[in-house]
Amino acid sequence: MQRSDSLVQSINLRLLEERETRLETLRHALIEGEQSGTFDYSLQSTLNELENQD
Known part of the structure; x- marks a missing residue:
């Protein structure tokens, strides 16, 4: 059981x-x-810039 306790503590x-x-x-x-x-x-100006990239 000690090994399992140690593992839990490490985790x-x-x-x-x-x-x-x-x-x-x-x-x-x-x-x-x-x-x-x-x-x-x-937001609107950003959307406009994205639309105008094409």
Whole structure:
């Protein structure tokens, strides 16, 4: 039973580390987005550009 407990602990630790890595990546992306400033965006103008590409 000890081997199985150890395996469960190892798997849980790996999952926790993966989750922390994803959260850290998300935090960095959010900070980068906030620091990039505002962006003038118009859905209609984007759609018009896409239609005019042909």
